[in-house]
Amino acid sequence: xxxxxxxxxxxxxxxxxxxxxxxxxxxxxxxxxxxxxxxxxxxxxxxxxxxxxxxxxxxxxxxxxxxxxxxxxxxxxxxxxxxxxxxxxxxxxxxxxxxxxxxxxxxxxxxxxxxxxxxxxxxxxxxxxxxxxxxxxxxxxxxxxxxxxxxxx
Ligand code: ZN
Numbered sequence: 001x002x003x004x005x006x007x008x009x010x011x012x013x014x015x016x017x018x019x020x021x022x023x024x025x026x027x028x029x030x031x032x033x034x035x036x037x038x039x040x041x042x043x044x045x046x047x048x049x050x051x052x053x054x055x056x057x058x059x060x061x062x063x064x065x066x067x068x069x070x071x072x073x074x075x076x077x078x079x080x081x082x083x084x085x086x087x088x089x090x091x092x093x094x095x096x097x098x099x100x101x102x103x104x105x106x107x108x109x110x111x112x113x114x115x116x117x118x119x120x121x122x123x124x125x126x127x128x129x130x131x132x133x134x135x136x137x138x139x140x141x142x143x144x145x146x147x148x149x150x151x152x153x
Contacts (some may be wrong), residue, residue, distance in 0.1 A: 001039075005108060009036075009040055010089075010111055010140055011057075011140075011142075011144055013034050013036050013042070013087075013089040013111070014034075014089050014091070014111065014113060014115075014140055014144045015144050015146050016032075016034045016042065016045065016089070017032035017033050017034040017045075017071075017089045017091050017113075018032050018091055018144055018146040019032065019125070019144070019146050019148070020032035020033065020034065020045050020046060020047045020120055021047050021048075021070070021091055022057070023047045023049070024047045024048050024049055025049065025067060026048055026049075026068070027092065028056065029048065029092070030047065030048070030059075030079075030091075031048045031070065031071040031072075031090065031091050031092045032045075032047045032071050032090070032091050033045065033046050033070075033071035033072045033074070033075040033088060033089065033090040033091070034075065034088075034089040035075050035076070035079055035086050035087070035088050035089075035107065036086060036087050036088075036089065037081070037083075037085070037086050038085055038086070038087075043077050043079050043080055043081050043083065043086060044075040044076060044079030044083065044086075045075055045078065045093040046071045046072065046073070046074025046075030046076075046077070046078055047071045047074060048068055048069065048070050048071045048074070049068070049069060049074065059074065060130075062092055063146065070094070070095065070097070070098050071090060071091075071092075072088060072090055072094045072098040072101065072102060073097070073098050073101050075088070076101050076102070076105050076107075079105075082106070083105040083106050083107050084105075084106035084108075085106065085107075085108050086105075086106070086107050086108065086109075087100070087107070087109040087110070087111060088102060088107050088109070088110045088111070089107070089111045089112075090110065090111075090112050090113070091112070091113045091114060091116065092112065092113070092114045092115075092116070092117075093110075093112045093117065093121050093123055093126070094110065094112070094126055094130075095123065096122050096123075096126040096129060098124040098126070099125075099126040099127075099129040099130050100129060102130065102135065103129060103135065104131065106133060106151045107135065107136075108134075108136065109135065109136045109138065110130065110135060110136070110137050110138065111138050111140055112137070112138070112139055112140070113139070113140050113143055113144065114143075115139065
């Protein structure tokens, strides 16, 4: 008998984004992203990462902000093909810097989960950039939680 409660495509790709986020070493924010082409094939995946300090406060050179590569940009840079017309799934709404890369890459749709920084200038600028480029923005209806259990063989 066929299983009827399978994940939707949106749930599946957002789940992949969350799984990818589990690779992040950032102690405060783990973000994952997954890029999918119009045939529902994954063509890029990423998480926020670097090997530098993870501090949030202090002198600029000791904070994470100047070093980190965001999940969206990692997914774009790691992509295996042209991203024209693709959809980006991301667990947190992209910042303005990622928005520029998303537009330049030709990504046409963003499915996001959290928008917890909506009131910041960074996200306001990001939305202005994405709207001006005609990228459609779509918040997933339900948050996705992925858990990985390791079981002794
Ligand atoms: Zn970003």
